[in-house]
Amino acid sequence: MPDPQPRRRFLRDTLIGAAAGAGLAGTPPLEAAAAQVQAEPPAYTFLTPAEAGFVEALVDHMVPADRHSPQGTAIGINVYFDRALGGNWGQGDRLYTQGPWKQGLPGQGYQLALVPAELFRIGAQALEAHLQRTYGKAYAQLPDDQKEAVLHALEKNTIAFDSGIRPSQFFALLYQLVMEGLFADPAYGGNAGKAGWKLIGFPGVIATHAVNIVKFKNRPYPFTPVSIADAS
Amino acid sequence: MARTLQEVDVVIVGMGWSGGIIANELAAAGLTVVGLERGGPRSTAEDFAVPRIRDELQYGVRLGLMQDVRRDTLTVRNAIGQEALPMRRMSSFQPGDGVGGSGVHWNGLSWRWGDMEFRIRSMYEERYGKRFIPADMPLQDWGVDYAELEPYFEKFERTAGVSGQAGNLGTRLVAGGNPYEPPRRSDYPLPPLHTTLSGDLFGAAASAAGYQPFRVPAANASRAYTNLHGIAMGACQYCGFCDKFGCEANAKGSPHNTVIAAAQRHAGFHLRTHARVTRVATDSAGKLATGVHFIDMVSGEELFQPAAIVVLAAYALNNTHLLLTSGICQPYDPVAQTGLVGKNYCYNTGARAQLFFSDKQFNPFMGAGGTSVAIDDFNANWHFDRTGPDFIGGHVVLAGTSNGRPIEYHPTPPGTPRWGPAWKEAVATWYQRTMSIGALASVMPNRYNYLDLDPTYRDAAGAPMLRLTFDYKANEHRLSTHAAGIIDQLGKSMGPAHMTAPAPRTGPYSVVGYQGTHNTGGTIMGSHPGESVVNKFGQVWQVPNLFIAGGSIFPHNSAYNPTATIGALAFMAADAIRLRYLKQPGRLL
Numbered sequence: 001m002p003d004p005q006p007r008r009r010f011l012r013d014t015l016i017g018a019a020a021g022a023g024l025a026g027t028p029p030l031e032a033a034a035a036q037v038q039a040e041p042p043a044y045t046f047l048t049p050a051e052a053g054f055v056e057a058l059v060d061h062m063v064p065a066d067r068h069s070p071q072g073t074a075i076g077i078n079v080y081f082d083r084a085l086g087g088n089w090g091q092g093d094r095l096y097t098q099g100p101w102k103q104g105l106p107g108q109g110y111q112l113a114l115v116p117a118e119l120f121r122i123g124a125q126a127l128e129a130h131l132q133r134t135y136g137k138a139y140a141q142l143p144d145d146q147k148e149a150v151l152h153a154l155e156k157n158t159i160a161f162d163s164g165i166r167p168s169q170f171f172a173l174l175y176q177l178v179m180e181g182l183f184a185d186p187a188y189g190g191n192a193g194k195a196g197w198k199l200i201g202f203p204g205v206i207a208t209h210a211v212n213i214v215k216f217k218n219r220p221y222p223f224t225p226v227s228i229a230d231a232s
Numbered sequence: 233m234a235r236t237l238q239e240v241d242v243v244i245v246g247m248g249w250s251g252g253i254i255a256n257e258l259a260a261a262g263l264t265v266v267g268l269e270r271g272g273p274r275s276t277a278e279d280f281a282v283p284r285i286r287d288e289l290q291y292g293v294r295l296g297l298m299q300d301v302r303r304d305t306l307t308v309r310n311a312i313g314q315e316a317l318p319m320r321r322m323s324s325f326q327p328g329d330g331v332g333g334s335g336v337h338w339n340g341l342s343w344r345w346g347d348m349e350f351r352i353r354s355m356y357e358e359r360y361g362k363r364f365i366p367a368d369m370p371l372q373d374w375g376v377d378y379a380e381l382e383p384y385f386e387k388f389e390r391t392a393g394v395s396g397q398a399g400n401l402g403t404r405l406v407a408g409g410n411p412y413e414p415p416r417r418s419d420y421p422l423p424p425l426h427t428t429l430s431g432d433l434f435g436a437a438a439s440a441a442g443y444q445p446f447r448v449p450a451a452n453a454s455r456a457y458t459n460l461h462g463i464a465m466g467a468c469q470y471c472g473f474c475d476k477f478g479c480e481a482n483a484k485g486s487p488h489n490t491v492i493a494a495a496q497r498h499a500g501f502h503l504r505t506h507a508r509v510t511r512v513a514t515d516s517a518g519k520l521a522t523g524v525h526f527i528d529m530v531s532g533e534e535l536f537q538p539a540a541i542v543v544l545a546a547y548a549l550n551n552t553h554l555l556l557t558s559g560i561c562q563p564y565d566p567v568a569q570t571g572l573v574g575k576n577y578c579y580n581t582g583a584r585a586q587l588f589f590s591d592k593q594f595n596p597f598m599g600a601g602g603t604s605v606a607i608d609d610f611n612a613n614w615h616f617d618r619t620g621p622d623f624i625g626g627h628v629v630l631a632g633t634s635n636g637r638p639i640e641y642h643p644t645p646p647g648t649p650r651w652g653p654a655w656k657e658a659v660a661t662w663y664q665r666t667m668s669i670g671a672l673a674s675v676m677p678n679r680y681n682y683l684d685l686d687p688t689y690r691d692a693a694g695a696p697m698l699r700l701t702f703d704y705k706a707n708e709h710r711l712s713t714h715a716a717g718i719i720d721q722l723g724k725s726m727g728p729a730h731m732t733a734p735a736p737r738t739g740p741y742s743v744v745g746y747q748g749t750h751n752t753g754g755t756i757m758g759s760h761p762g763e764s765v766v767n768k769f770g771q772v773w774q775v776p777n778l779f780i781a782g783g784s785i786f787p788h789n790s791a792y793n794p795t796a797t798i799g800a801l802a803f804m805a806a807d808a809i810r811l812r813y814l815k816q817p818g819r820l821l
Contacts (some may be wrong), residue, residue: 107742200663205286231283
């Protein structure tokens, strides 16, 4: 099992370099914000080491560093995974899980007996088993083009899982968590430094736009994004 | 053995719009009223305080203000012969929970339904002939007309703080309003909300195409307002956290801060939260309601609330479920075509397109529930000839900006990858440059769309779960196809760089993906007991001291959002109870 610490130090060093040229007008330099939030490695309370390795590689692949934002682990999307799956939502809040359980038709929606944390865990194990059989490697060790191919195969069910869930169900959960980890309020562990909001230009929890909605119609609205913590 | 409480004049199940309206009217008249609410209390200052309410993950995605399906859900199937399965994750429709119900988290669109809805069967037969109505479409007149409801629509608008521009002020048409709206004796209590760029562009395209755009009326106060009951409401902040959220400014008309706050001024009103009603009790002959059984969910104690009048106002689905589990009136059997409880379930259909413009700045995060511009040319416009497109009903086409909350809204043009570097470039480019055009369309009743009790799954109280059997039928396929065509025509005329295809909904109904919280039917109204469960006051024909309020009494669903009509009917029912029923209790009105 490789020591995750050198990897995190490597990521920190990488993100500072990648973010150096990416500052947006009117916002603090990305590297300062990102370096600040990456000062400590994430304390995983849900993800096992293998799962953490997979999630970190996944979020960095789906949200790579570019001129708009640092990569996924620098934004804390991996941390969001850990908090969401380990917390009440991951454990089945707002999900009816009583039986009997039938597969149902697509229009009847999610029908598994599993809570999100279980679906993630079983899917991650099934994927790891498939990758070991096929490539002899974990997801994080694959070259980029194979990482990409694996995601498409999950999405389209062209991988066979040795468990009773469909790869596309597992993928849908992963995708949902990536989007939430990128765009939810930073209080939930992701969207570090409001990098997701800066990516698209969402100002956050601004108190009022009653004047702005007229003043800035069809004009850029200059802002510094505001999170729940900023406004508290 | 359940403990019996002291008898009151009225017990109301559910403290949303209809329950709140009736509670306030009757408490103000001096009656003793108990309001039982399944969920918890709601206070704007505590529950909707900024910044905690501006949490898209908790309220927009995880639906924190809605009914918790872990405790309360239903089973769903498209047709008889399929097995209905629980709706395990809330999606298609999002009923509320707690004091205020769905009235806390709605967008506020407030339309006056006219005689095209209330006299729908007569009007279609007269114009198009009896054979135009399919044999399996149990369309019927409501037994009420717009003239009776007009003053109650006005009352609702002045209670909820509806902003708008009148189009028809007593047969005098007014430019800028909806020329097809039913005639009103007064203007809206508040001027219209600001429009957004998306609404302006759509309005210009609609005018150029010969249609008549107008600003939709909505219960988002365009300025500070003191309502009919002396409640102070704030001005809309266009914060972009309207639907699914509570309003910290008290600008969105919601029951908890209007009618329920007003009811609480009266000593005779008692609000009881965490009260789960399990059954309406009737006398041994089944002809009179004696009260309701409920569980105090704080202590777990079973209690009985006796009352001279029982009102069900628990949301359309729960009203129907309660009648079924209480064994009141005969359940509907679609095969034998007997019974009425559960019949005429309706919903909405529609279509939608996204338009991408390289040279525009939409600022999607600045919005409110009611900033849209709409055209009614294919809905309340009776002159629109349905013969060609061959459907009954209509659709409202509209564009506006209610929000740009990023977890659920980060649009990219068709063909964009879903992740990776190209995806990032696309979301960064197009978030500011995208708008939508949508159509909200009616659903007509069908013999095989109905509610009953599930044979397998039980709810938290051990009663059979409600089962929904529903699919869109040929009428709705043609309607959605027509709406998609209009959206396509208007969208293309606006010259976007990209546009998603506004595909019509012709596949089976799915519970996945939000389609609107406008569930109607199940305890429908009509002119006589052979065709309806209740009369126009919501009074149950067979149990004259039992009244039902809410969307469950609608025999069909319009393209228009239902809330103002629910509110108007509730005000009318309250008047009928206090002015007429009480003089002769136990008699049909």
